[in-house]
Amino acid sequence: MIKEFRLPDLGEGLTESEILSWKVGVGDTVALNQVIAEVETAKAVVELPSPFAGVIKELHEQPGTIVEVGKPIVSFEVPDDGGAAPSMDTSTGAAPEAIDAGSAAAAGKREPNLVGYGAVVESSGRPARRQRNLALVENPAEPPAEPAAAAAGFPGRPREARERVVTSERPRSTPPVRKLAKDLGVDLAEVAGTGPGGLISRDDVRNFVGGGDLPAAAQHLQAVPDDRHGEPSGASQPERETRTPIKGVRKFTAAAMVASAFTAPHVTEFLTVDVTPTMDLLARLKANRAFAGYKLTPLTIVAKAVLIALRRNPSLNSRWDEAGQEIVQFNYVNLGIAAATPRGLTVPNIKDADTLSLTGLSEALTALTESARAGKTTPAELSGGTISITNIGVFGIDAGTPILNPGEAAILAVGAVRNMPWEYQGEVALRQVMTLSLSFDHRVVDGEQGSRFLADVGAILAEPGMVLTMV
Structure with a gap:
């Protein structure tokens, strides 16, 4: 069955977090409480443990993306009650055996969604120390969404092919890089990322602009004279300002x-x-x-x-x-x-x-x-x-x-x-x-x-x- 993990509130009423990095990829098998991502809240950098044991089916958000609490960030394929992974209907991309959170609750099973500290584990019988600010939250009782790769009809493809299907929809980049690409008129889907996991950097965008046919916006920016020398300022010129997003x-x-x-x-x-x-x-x-x-x-x-x-x-x-x-x-x-x-x-x-x-x-x-x-x-x-x-x-x-x-x-x-x-x-x-x-x-x-x-x-x-x- 397919399970969605929604971004939990990792602090006291925090409304959003930024995905810094994924520690897993599509097709990876993960264990319960294995660290799958690193996110930054308004207060700290937190490692997110997996609330399920299963296979990563889709990563809904890319590194550098700010995600609101409650939005799905990753989908898992987890074994059903019999211990076997559910079969997938290739015509619809649906998992017939999948049940929603409401059904699980009715069956007396607790969804192990968490507030930054992993899924619920059985009590050891020892008295718990006083803890503030820790709470478990339940997944909303709604059917889990299917990952893009499965919906596209490619459940049987190897991991590399499935990753291409997922990541091709939205190139991996950070907000400053996306702004630079927009200013230069560059389509990030055409840029090859050289960063970790294919992350597109500023240099990747600049190299793309300097190494091929320039879009109109980029030609205009490249042709702006340098006030100091009266010559066009190229990509090698140092930036006169550094802008850092406030987040x-x-x-x-x-x-x-x-x-x-x-x-x-x-x-x-x-x-x-x-x-x-x-x-x-x-x-x-x-x-x-x-x-x-x-x-x-x-x-x-x-x-x-x-x-x-x-x-x-x-x-x-x-x-x-x-x-x-x-x-x-x-x-x-x-x-x-x-x-x-x-x-x-x-x-x-x-x-x-x-x-x-x-x-x-x-x-x-x-x-x-x-x-x-x-x-x-x-x-x-x-x-x-x-x-x-x-x-x-x-x-x-x-x-x-x-x-x-x-x-x-x-x-x-x-x-x-x-x-x-x-x-x-x-x-x-x-x-x-x-x-x-x-x-x-x-x-x-x-x-x-x-x-x-x-x-x-x-x-x-x-x-x-x-x-x-x-x-």
């Missing part, structure tokens, strides 16, 4: 920052602290064999100081609920850490960070950073944060006015640690100094509360022993 993580981040900046009344306070005792503590911890193998950094200590200060100033671990006209105070801390990645700014968070020891926090920070840099952060890790830290010190910056992560009441920017002349015990000495910048939502947090929280964090960093007076 994915960048699009989501921009929208979130605009919404935050123009919704929450931001207040930013600054505190410069002598953190020499904290740096001395780090040096001692690193030399202690009990902490061998742990990556302890100033950010680790700052994160722990934030968690301790929140116990005394819980209003900063809150959010403003406009719809409910309530202030929601969280009794747990999902600590967000802003991370600069090749795909843009993301803020994954450490779930229940307030329950972690210093070494546990160190391990969580290391795993979070490595995952973000590798582009493997999951939507669940990017959702549900309650307060955030951004480490601008790694760029050599001392202070800033950070914008709140939407849904949070506070964010702390951590500046660089610098050797500076500082008053110490009545004299001027060279000390290690850091500036902290705290932005908070003034609807939720009063100036007194924000100031006390920032002072507590500073007091811990200036003298770690002060923790004994706070817990």
Whole structure:
């Protein structure tokens, strides 16, 4: 029988995702939960596991295509109840034995459509840990559409022939390449792609234009004089502008920052602290064999100081609920850490960070950073944060006015640690100094509360022993 897999909501209400690459081709046999595609949502790059075990019949979308949630992206031929693949009616391209999702539900069988984490597997009997943002969705109860290759009457052709039937309908290219081809009057169906899996690149389009009869639009563009030399500018001339489509993580981040900046009344306070005792503590911890193998950094200590200060100033671990006209105070801390990645700014968070020891926090920070840099952060890790830290010190910056992560009441920017002349015990000495910048939502947090929280964090960093007076 033929089964369609529709693009699921891979996050909290996301409406679309971009197909980055397919890991399978038409005719491939795939196992349950085998990774079949890599897609980019507005929050992260996600690997899509297969919800079925069977044979790939059709890939409905090409890499570079932005697909709305709920649209079919791939069709499978899966065994029927008897374990054998259904026979195909070559006259109509239909699978007589195929049943729709509604029939499957009536028979007590659950369609294994997913939200980014694979099909349902049998429970091991162990209690599940608390999880937010994971949910299964059912396929709409409608008959599955037939793949183009089968409808064309070629079910028996070899894999290569069937791939040609599918891909010839829509050459594989990205939106910028399609725009370039349109501007040059080039039919992409005539262009041979040299990229992975036949993907057509900008150079392929330019080479096609330069190597054959030019369409009228291309001749016009080629004949435009170069203002600097009065000669036609050829394909080898460097582009004077680079245009990057606003999509994915960048699009989501921009929208979130605009919404935050123009919704929450931001207040930013600054505190410069002598953190020499904290740096001395780090040096001692690193030399202690009990902490061998742990990556302890100033950010680790700052994160722990934030968690301790929140116990005394819980209003900063809150959010403003406009719809409910309530202030929601969280009794747990999902600590967000802003991370600069090749795909843009993301803020994954450490779930229940307030329950972690210093070494546990160190391990969580290391795993979070490595995952973000590798582009493997999951939507669940990017959702549900309650307060955030951004480490601008790694760029050599001392202070800033950070914008709140939407849904949070506070964010702390951590500046660089610098050797500076500082008053110490009545004299001027060279000390290690850091500036902290705290932005908070003034609807939720009063100036007194924000100031006390920032002072507590500073007091811990200036003298770690002060923790004994706070817990």
